Amino acid sequence: xxxxxxxxxxxxxxxxxxxxxxxxxxxxxxxxxxxxxxxxxxxxxxxxxxxxxxxxxxxxxxxxxxxxxxxxxxxxxxxxxxxxxxxxxxxxxxxxxxxxxxxxxxxxxxxxxxxxxxxxxxxxxxxxxxxxxxxxxxxxxxxxxxxxxxxxxxxxxxxxxxxxxxxxxxxxxxxxxxxxxxxxxxxxxxxxxxxxxxxxxxxxxxxxxxxxxxxxxxxxxxxxxxxxxxxxxxxxxxxxxxxxxxx
Amino acid sequence: xxxxxxxxxxxxxxxxxxxxxxxxxxxxxxxxxxxxxxxxxxxxxxxxxxxxxxxxxxxxxxxxxxxxxxxxxxxxxxxxxxxxxxxxxxxxxxxxxxxxxxxxxxxxxxxxxxxxxxxxxxxxxxxxxxxxxxxxxxxxxxxxxxxxxxxxxxxxxxxxxxxxxxxxxxxxxxxxxxxxxxxxxxxxxxxxxxxxxxxxxxxxxxxxxxxxxxxxxxxxxxxxxxxxxxxxxxxxxxxxxxxxxxxxxxxxxxxxxxxxxxxxxxxxxxxxxxxxxxxxxxxxxxxxxxxxxxxxxxxxxxxxxxxxxxxxxxxxxxxxxxxxxxxxxxxxxxxxxxxxxxxxxxxxxxxxxxxxxxxxxxxxxxxxxxxxx
Numbered sequence: 001x002x003x004x005x006x007x008x009x010x011x012x013x014x015x016x017x018x019x020x021x022x023x024x025x026x027x028x029x030x031x032x033x034x035x036x037x038x039x040x041x042x043x044x045x046x047x048x049x050x051x052x053x054x055x056x057x058x059x060x061x062x063x064x065x066x067x068x069x070x071x072x073x074x075x076x077x078x079x080x081x082x083x084x085x086x087x088x089x090x091x092x093x094x095x096x097x098x099x100x101x102x103x104x105x106x107x108x109x110x111x112x113x114x115x116x117x118x119x120x121x122x123x124x125x126x127x128x129x130x131x132x133x134x135x136x137x138x139x140x141x142x143x144x145x146x147x148x149x150x151x152x153x154x155x156x157x158x159x160x161x162x163x164x165x166x167x168x169x170x171x172x173x174x175x176x177x178x179x180x181x182x183x184x185x186x187x188x189x190x191x192x193x194x195x196x197x198x199x200x201x202x203x204x205x206x207x208x209x210x211x212x213x214x215x216x217x218x219x220x221x222x223x224x225x226x227x228x229x230x231x232x233x234x235x236x237x238x239x240x241x242x243x244x245x246x247x
Numbered sequence: 248x249x250x251x252x253x254x255x256x257x258x259x260x261x262x263x264x265x266x267x268x269x270x271x272x273x274x275x276x277x278x279x280x281x282x283x284x285x286x287x288x289x290x291x292x293x294x295x296x297x298x299x300x301x302x303x304x305x306x307x308x309x310x311x312x313x314x315x316x317x318x319x320x321x322x323x324x325x326x327x328x329x330x331x332x333x334x335x336x337x338x339x340x341x342x343x344x345x346x347x348x349x350x351x352x353x354x355x356x357x358x359x360x361x362x363x364x365x366x367x368x369x370x371x372x373x374x375x376x377x378x379x380x381x382x383x384x385x386x387x388x389x390x391x392x393x394x395x396x397x398x399x400x401x402x403x404x405x406x407x408x409x410x411x412x413x414x415x416x417x418x419x420x421x422x423x424x425x426x427x428x429x430x431x432x433x434x435x436x437x438x439x440x441x442x443x444x445x446x447x448x449x450x451x452x453x454x455x456x457x458x459x460x461x462x463x464x465x466x467x468x469x470x471x472x473x474x475x476x477x478x479x480x481x482x483x484x485x486x487x488x489x490x491x492x493x494x495x496x497x498x499x500x501x502x503x504x505x506x507x508x509x510x511x512x513x514x515x516x517x518x519x520x521x522x523x524x525x526x527x528x529x530x531x532x533x534x535x536x537x538x539x540x541x542x543x544x545x546x547x548x549x550x551x552x553x554x555x556x557x558x559x560x561x562x563x564x565x566x567x568x569x570x571x572x573x574x575x576x577x578x579x580x581x582x583x584x585x586x587x588x589x590x591x592x593x594x595x596x597x598x599x600x601x602x603x604x605x606x607x608x609x610x611x612x613x614x615x616x617x618x619x620x
Contacts, residue, residue: 012294037291037585057585076584076597079568097568097584097599116599117565140565141602167601 002029012038012059023047031055037078040064042071048088063090066107079116082109085131091217098140101133104150108210112218113137113158117167118145125149125177134214141167144233145191149177153207155214155224156183164189171233179233180207182224190233197232266567267449267461268295270581271432271550273557275612278576279307282423284590285431288579290415291586292435295461299443300436301417302409304400304450304457304552305428313404315342315365316382320398321445322360327395334393338385339366347408347421354416359445363406379454379499383478386453390482397446397482402455405554409434409448429610430557432550434459438485447485455554456494460487461582462547462567473540487549493541494551505558509605511538513563550580556609563603571606572597578608 003022007015015038022030028049032041035056042052043061048068060080063071067086076094084103091110098116101109106129114137121142123131131150138159143166144152156165164186171179172191179194180203190196204227211224270288274280282305289301309317318335322328335341347361368381376384386398400407405428408421414435418424434449440463441447450457464470464486471481471489477500479492490512497508511534515523520531535542546566551558559580561569572579572587572594579587584597600606 035585036589037583039294057588059583059585078583078585095597095599097570098565114598116568117602140599142564 001027002031003027004031004033006034007032007036007038007056008034010038012040016040016043019052020045023050029053035075042066042069042088042090045069045088063088063109066090076113077111081111082107082133085109087129093218095137100135101131104131104133105129106131109133110214110217111135111137115139118142120147120152120179121145123147123150123152123177130177132210134210136214136218136220138162138165139167141169142172143167143170144174144179145169145172147171147174147177147179151177151206151210152179153210154179154181156181157220157222159183171235174233175235175237177234178203181231181233182226182229185231193235193237194233195236197234199227199230199232203227203230203232266295266582267437268292268435268582268586269432269459269461269548269550269569270579270586271430271459271552271557271559272577272579273552273608273610274429274577275608275610276576277307277429277610279427279429280431281425281427282418282431285433286415286418286423288581288586288590289418289433289435291589292581292583293413293415295437295582296413296435297437298413299411299438300409300434300448301412301414302407302434302436302448302450302459303414303418303421303423304405304407304430304432304452304459305423305426306405306430306455306552306554307428308406308426309365309404312343312365315367316378316401316403317406318364318366318398319347319400319406319408320362320364320396322362323395325360328360328362331389331393331396334389335364335366338369338372339364340369341366348425349420350422352416352420355410355412355420358410358420382454383495387478387480391480399446400450400452400457402452402457403554405452405455405457407450407452407457409450410445411443411448430552432457432459432552432557439463441485444484446483449485449487451483451485451488451491453479453491453495454499456491456499457552458487458490458494458549460490460547460549462549462562463545464489464543464547466542466544469540470543490543490549490551494553497538497541505556505607506605507534509558509560509603509607510534511541512543513560513603514542515563515603548582554610556607556612558608559600559606561600561602561604565602568599570597570599578612580606580608 031053033055037059039059042063044065050069052071054073064083070089072091077092077096079097082101087106089108095113096111100119103122117140134153159165165183168189171194343365449459467486497503548567548569
């Protein structure tokens with residue numbers, strides 16, 4: 001069952017109420033068009049069988065606390081995509097703003113183009129809950145700051161000529177999970193708590209399926225399996241601040 | 248003026264979301280558009296404010312008076328105008344004086360009385376000061392010494408319209424659809440630690456500088472004391488006021504470039520200065536040393552405008568959002584992309600500026616040439 005909602009002039013509370021109402025009445029495919037900045041789309045939704053298509057620019061905190069549905073955005077997204085997201089998938093056919101995937105604890109987020117500052121910060125993972133955040137373009141400062149788990153991937157597409165596809169303070173305070181960055185990386189931008197390693201076969205194996213998924217979702221021609229261009233970044237201390245207040 | 252007089256209580260404390268919102272547009276071909284356009288964009292970001300402040304700056308709105316300073320004056324009451332007019336009469340040539348037309352609406356509660364004066368400095372004044380310096384001292388004198396009156400804008404062929412309320416309601420109140428400008432900036436306020444009163448709303452302006460700001464300037468005290476040494480007095484109780492005066496000091500009086508002024512406001516970190524080539528390192532070191540007291544501490548995304556352009560600037564770690572979009576001959580800068588799309592659905596390019604790097608867009612710039620700064 002599917003439903004189409006025209007968001008033109010609809011306030012975010014009413015819009016999100018209509019989406020929840022549609023899900024309650026059994027709809028599984030929801031198309032929202034003329035979206036201009038309505039906040040919290042998909043926020044807190046739990047049904048894994050629901051697919052939401054967004055046409056336009058969704059507002060702040062799309063998919064915040066989301067735990068199941070799949071949201072596909074045909075346009076750019078603003079700040080706070082996937083804030084504390086728990087499960088499900090977000091696909092953005094465009095760029096996204098700051099703090100994408102903040103405190104994300106599960107599910108997948110794919111952003112086709114660039115993202116802003118503080119992306120993937122405080123991302124965490126526990127046993128089988130391992131979030132994945134894949135960005136096609138480049139990222140600003142504080143990428144993966146305080147990352148505690150999960151997998152962050154930055155592909156650096158259209159980042160040729162840049163001294164670094166990621167900004168300063170990358171992985172500062174990172175103490176868990178893994179980060180893969182493809183393309184130019186300025187060593188001095190990395191936090192003191194992490195080290196850069198070359199890719200091993202198991203890393204390639206781990207990335208292959210997610211990259212295939214990413215490449216086909218956005219119809220990317222470029223070969224993303226050139227694992228020689230990737231850097232693997234992992235923490236070298238599990239508890240970098242363990243001694244901080246110990247004296 | 249009693250600052251409390253026009254302070255309005257928020258209508259509802261039920262709101263759980265907040266942040267100021269800024270948006271601006273510049274038509275590089277000088278084409279003028281009326282205020283309803285920017286109002287529509289601003290309304291899209293209504294939730295970023297709480298009804299305690301909104302305002303607009305518009306450039307190109309007084310073409311028939313373009314060589315005269317346009318003073319927008321906010322009075323406690325109509326009866327307060329006479330005192331200031333006596334003073335102005337003694338030190339300025341007043342070419343035209345009129346009420347600023349307003350539309351009384353229930354959405355805007357009690358409000359000040361607004362008048363504007365098209366003026367020029369007298370021909371027989373001492374020759375040592377330029378016209379601009381003369382006007383700056385006059386504005387400072389009026390805003391510190393005159394009871395019940397504030398000059399809220401003082402540029403040529405431009406004006407500031409601001410107050411307590413949501414921006415779209417203030418736009419209706421000030422009848423901004425009757426003004427046409429080639430640059431518009433707008434602000435939606437969520438006051439955090441200073442009162443939401445009419446004078447404290449954004450934009451803040453001096454001569455033709457104007458600023459709208461989302462964030463918080465924790466260095467306000469330092470900046471304010473620094474400005475006092477150069478004759479600038481802060482009277483409007485909002486931190487952002489210092490930026491308008493700093494622009495006048497750094498760019499008009501000290502002849503810094505816009506890029507240098509931006510480096511003063513959002514200084515590069517020492518560790519980054521260390522990696523610059525020698526010439527740039529010396530410049531940046533000197534800027535940090537000489538203008539330490541003009542550096543802005545705290546989160547900000549602001550839009551600065553003047554007669555020939557508009558600048559968007561973030562603090563050096565990007566603690567507030569800012570987006571740039573271009574379409575043919577127009578550049579837009581906004582807290583949210585959706586607000587731009589509201590008035591211009593198809594953009595040629597959209598990008599987020601880097602922290603601490605100014606986006607300087609001049610009137611005669613070719614927007615097509617715009618590179619990812």
